[in-house]
Amino acid sequence: MFEYMMTRLHELMVVLYALSILLYFIDFLHKNQKANQFAFWILSIVWVLQTIFLFLYMFRTGRFPVLTIFEGLYFYAWVLLTLSLSINRLLRTDFTVFFTNVLGFSIIAIHTFAPVQMESEALAEQLVSELLFIHITMAILSYAAFTLSFVFSLLFLLQHKLLKEKKWGHRLWRLGNLSQLEKMSYVLNAIGVPMLLLSLILGVQWAYIKLPNVIWYDPKIISSFILLVVYSVFLFLRVRKGMYGKSLAILNTAAFLIVLINFFLVSRLSTFHFWY
Incomplete structure (x- = not known):
């Protein structure tokens, strides 16, 4: 049950990530401040969720999550998201923010939908279908x-x-x-x-x-x-x-x-x- 709920929350993160990228793209094209603000707050929600999951995983395993490729991917995605939010607030380089988020989205999607990390084969197949x-x-x-x-x-x-x-x-x-x-x-x-x-x-x-x-x-x-x-x-x-x-x-x-x-x-x- 816990694994199922975590999977659903990760899928929600992917959807929110996609929505924020769409808004960042609109801002990238013609500097729409409202789109940028909405994108920033949506991405902040994703960052909060990722941070919570990161610490929950560390609590359950008792170690820093970098020993496997999927742990490393998740930590890498978290670092990219943290840097993206920081750059957006401090430097306002729209081009960098947009493409950093596209890369971050790719990585978190790979981590979320990779079936090899699922203990349940049925859940792994369901993830691929979704x-x-x-x-x-x-x-x-x-x-x-x-x-x-x-x-x-x-x-x-x-x-x-x-x-x-x-x-x-x-x-x-x-x-x-x-x-x-x-x-x-x-x-x-x-x-x-x-x-x-x-x-x-x-x-x-x-x-x-x-x-x-x-x-x-x-x-x-x-x-x-x-x-x-x-x-x-x-x-x-x-x-x-x-x-x-x-x-x-x-x-x-x-x-x-x-x-x-x-x-x-x-x-x-x-x-x-x-x-x-």
């Missing part, structure tokens, strides 16, 4: 964000066309203004990219645990990382290069075609993504 469930859920949520972003880009292009052709009418006003459509398209992509990144991290871990002979150049794996790169380029052009308007909307529309190809076509070519 890892797959979280991976798929986060991937679908990212696809949903990209889909809505695509819809807003299409509406932007239609609105832009109507304005250029000076076709004033009720449809023009019902579409919304251009700046709002463009902003919503960008915000949804800013949510989708970190969700897809975290989903891929969990998916790689699941494949490593469950499919030891997995082909790492599987079409689904390659196309998923290509998708992540394409939408990351979209955000880079929007935030760093200041690209706006019709050209960015067209790029976002083209990027969504990769989502469709990845979801419907490439999944059929994959050797193990038959559950999509």
